[in-house]
Amino acid sequence: MSATAILRECHRLRMHIRELLAEIDRGPRLLREQQQELEHARAAHQAHYEAITKLKLKQREDEGTLKQTESRLAKLEDQLTSITVQKEYTAKLSEIEQAKAKKSALEDAILATIMELEEKTAATAAVEKQWSQAQEDFQRFQLEAAERLERMKNDLETSQAELARYEAELPADLKRIYDSLVKAKGPDALAGARNRICQGCRTAMTEAEFGELRRGEYRICTRCGRLLYPLE
Numbered sequence: 001m002s003a004t005a006i007l008r009e010c011h012r013l014r015m016h017i018r019e020l021l022a023e024i025d026r027g028p029r030l031l032r033e034q035q036q037e038l039e040h041a042r043a044a045h046q047a048h049y050e051a052i053t054k055l056k057l058k059q060r061e062d063e064g065t066l067k068q069t070e071s072r073l074a075k076l077e078d079q080l081t082s083i084t085v086q087k088e089y090t091a092k093l094s095e096i097e098q099a100k101a102k103k104s105a106l107e108d109a110i111l112a113t114i115m116e117l118e119e120k121t122a123a124t125a126a127v128e129k130q131w132s133q134a135q136e137d138f139q140r141f142q143l144e145a146a147e148r149l150e151r152m153k154n155d156l157e158t159s160q161a162e163l164a165r166y167e168a169e170l171p172a173d174l175k176r177i178y179d180s181l182v183k184a185k186g187p188d189a190l191a192g193a194r195n196r197i198c199q200g201c202r203t204a205m206t207e208a209e210f211g212e213l214r215r216g217e218y219r220i221c222t223r224c225g226r227l228l229y230p231l232e
């Protein structure tokens with residue numbers, strides 16, 4: 001295998017390793033995003049039942065107040081019959097009107113609460129379905145993420161071993177240059193050249209220079225300083 005063919009493999013592997021490392025790095029953030037979604041679903045599920053509890057409590061309270069208002073109204077109407085003074089009679093009538101208005105408002109409120117409760121209760125099945133779907137999605141994500149991580153770690157190990165084997169095959173003088181360039185720039189220390197053009201900086205080399213490259217002699221791009229290898 002020529003030195004430049006080895007460089008091509010080293011470049012491919014180094015780029016692949018960089019992508020793998022970046023993807024492995026993204027794992028914890030993706031997990032946090034999924035956890036947040038699960039927490040949102042959990043909160044929505046909980047809020048649904050809390051709303052029902054609250055509505056039931058409001059209904060009970062309003063019904064209690066309605067009962068009090070009704071008995072007060074009965075008492076006021078009863079009192080009305082024994083009043084003989086016109087002024088007192090008018091005042092009592094006004095009290096009765098107020099009690100009636102309160103009774104009517106309470107009845108409306110209770111009806112609205114009952115309707116809202118019915119709506120909420122009817123939505124319970126859908127809420128439960130959403131919650132179980134969210135839990136299922138999260139579990140599947142965790143499982144898939146674990147499998148993906150395992151795959152990437154295996155790939156990383158294999159690629160690193162393969163890279164080391166190729167690098168060991170580089171001629172000593174090239175290896176020294178390669179090592180120092182790669183130490184500074186990682187995979188970007190290398191570039192392919194297609195039709196005399198450096199793919200790192202799009203600069204063209206002479207036909208003679210490209211010919212050398214194709215014969216397996218390495219060269220460094222005069223513009224961007226990348227170690228070059230020929231591409232088909």
Ligand SMILES: [Zn+2]
Nearest residue numbers: 198201221224
């Ligand atoms: Zn270049």
